[in-house]
Every structure is written in C-alpha cells, then in structure tokens.
Amino acid sequence: MPRYFLSLRHRPGVNGLAVDHEGDELTDETLVRAHALHVARQMITQDRLAIIRDWKECSFEITDEAGQHVMTVPFTEVVLNEGDG
Amino acid sequence: MSQPQQSTVRNRLLKALSRDDFALLQPHLELISTELKQTLIAPNEPVRQLFFPESGYCSLATQASGTGKVEAGIIGREGGIGATPVLLGADRTPHHCFIQAAGEMLAIDTPAMCAAFDRSPSLRKVLLRFVQVQFVEAVHTAFVNARYQTEVRLARWILMSHDRGDSDELAMTHDFVSMMLGVQRTSATIAIQALEGNRLIKAQRGRLTVLDRKGLEALADDSYGMPRLSMPA
Numbered sequence: 001m002p003r004y005f006l007s008l009r010h011r012p013g014v015n016g017l018a019v020d021h022e023g024d025e026l027t028d029e030t031l032v033r034a035h036a037l038h039v040a041r042q043m044i045t046q047d048r049l050a051i052i053r054d055w056k057e058c059s060f061e062i063t064d065e066a067g068q069h070v071m072t073v074p075f076t077e078v079v080l081n082e083g084d085g
Numbered sequence: 086m087s088q089p090q091q092s093t094v095r096n097r098l099l100k101a102l103s104r105d106d107f108a109l110l111q112p113h114l115e116l117i118s119t120e121l122k123q124t125l126i127a128p129n130e131p132v133r134q135l136f137f138p139e140s141g142y143c144s145l146a147t148q149a150s151g152t153g154k155v156e157a158g159i160i161g162r163e164g165g166i167g168a169t170p171v172l173l174g175a176d177r178t179p180h181h182c183f184i185q186a187a188g189e190m191l192a193i194d195t196p197a198m199c200a201a202f203d204r205s206p207s208l209r210k211v212l213l214r215f216v217q218v219q220f221v222e223a224v225h226t227a228f229v230n231a232r233y234q235t236e237v238r239l240a241r242w243i244l245m246s247h248d249r250g251d252s253d254e255l256a257m258t259h260d261f262v263s264m265m266l267g268v269q270r271t272s273a274t275i276a277i278q279a280l281e282g283n284r285l286i287k288a289q290r291g292r293l294t295v296l297d298r299k300g301l302e303a304l305a306d307d308s309y310g311m312p313r314l315s316m317p318a
Binding site for chain 2: 006008010015018019020021022039042043046047048049050051052060
C-alpha cells in the first residue's frame, strides 16, 4: 500500500513546516484527503499547541514516497459541527 | 543462576527494604531481560508476576473503546510494576503495562509476593508508599493534561523518561509520542520541532536526544516538579 506523508505548514519559512517522516499507508488519493481532513479536525477540536496562532493559517502539504507533492489540504476546508471547540 | 544481592540491586524500592524484608523476597526474584513494547501486564487479565525494574522502564496506559491508548504513567527503577493492583487486593487491572525502554527487571510470582506481604507489615509499608507516589503522579498527569499545551506536556514526558533511563538518547517515533500524549501524530511532530527549535532536544528518525535538561525543566515548570518531590529518595 502506498505511504503518504502529511507535513504541516503552520507559518511561512523553513521553520514553519513540521515535516512528517513517518507517514500513513492509504490506498488512494481520495482516502488521503479524507484522512488529512479527519486529522485536521481532530487537531482543531482536541489538540492544543502554543506555536499554532490560528488553525485557519494551517495546511497539510502531502507528499508521496518519492517526495513528490500530491496535494495541499488547507485547514479551512474542515467543516466543524455545532458544539466543536 | 545466583540470587540477586541487595547490595547490588539498582531498583530503589528493593534497596529501600530492610535486610529481613529483602530476604523474604530474595529466593523468589528472577532476573529477566525485557524487549521494547513487551507486555508485562495485559489489561483485565490476572497479574501473574510483579516486576522491579533494574534498568529500562515501562508505560502504564489506559484505553477507551474506539480510541487509541493514552499513557497515564511511567515506572522505572524507582518503583514496582503490578504493585498497585496486587497490594490493593485486585487480581487484575484495566491498564496495559508495556516496555517503553528495554532493560532488565527482577520478576516475582504474585503468590510469593502476597505471602511476603502477609508476613511483613514493614514490606507492605514501603510498597504502599510507592502506591501513593503513583497515585499522586497519576492525578498530577490528569491536571497537566487539562491545563497545559502539548509542548509543555512533551517536555514533562521527556524529563520523566530521561529520569528513568541511563542515556540522553530516547528511542521513540513520533507515532509513539503521539500515543503517549493522546494527540495526533502531526501535533507531536510540531511539539518536537518546537523543542528542537529551542535546542532543548535533537530529533532524529526514531529517537530523541536530550540536549538541555535545565531548559526542558524550565519549560515544563510546575507540570514536572511536584510529583518528583514525592518520590522516595
């Protein structure tokens, strides 16, 4: 199964990219997008990080095993339900 | 194999016992080697043995249905694994105890340990003191999880692991860190990068190296100091 790497862009510049070296095994790019949105939603609603000023500025920059860019998934695409933090 | 001698054991609970109490346990103690991720106590299954770490340490994790495990404590050579349920009269625990850093432990079968508890109030007292330390630490972990952001919790957790190891290098993937802190792996990566940016740690594939312990303590602040004071000397 192909492995995709979800690096997080949280601000401009080299220090603003949290590089994913471990990756996730996912069958295809439709699932990659769904997984990225799921993780983003979990992060927005549950995780607290001092360095993140605004989740709306964050996006996943997703690459494949060859290091090629696959897609960018902005956190603004996450749909929050009523009651989500 | 020769029996362990109290003068050479490194486990602080076994060291703290009176000579007579150690002699009660001595014939039953067996030195075993542990491997990374090895289960010592499985959730909701009878506790067959207790373990006193000589080197390396284990995680105590709790699991809710449908979500991953979250770590609730770390036990190294300051303590005994399985002491809490057995001493408090339970034959099992919902928690999963597994090795986080490989090493050696002195194992003792539960019936032998219970027989020694029944014979010696002073042995019970030393181990109950550790149960109290573990309880204080677990409550403090709940406080820290409610109050502090991921970067601080990571600093605290690295310090707690560093306290129990013999090296500045800790073998751990971001995936493992995320499980221990109960956050997404990406959040663990961001927190690791933040600590690395402040030159507190160095991160390489599958391991973290402590560079500035004082700096980690300053970042962890109140989240780290208090339970440490309650540990036996």
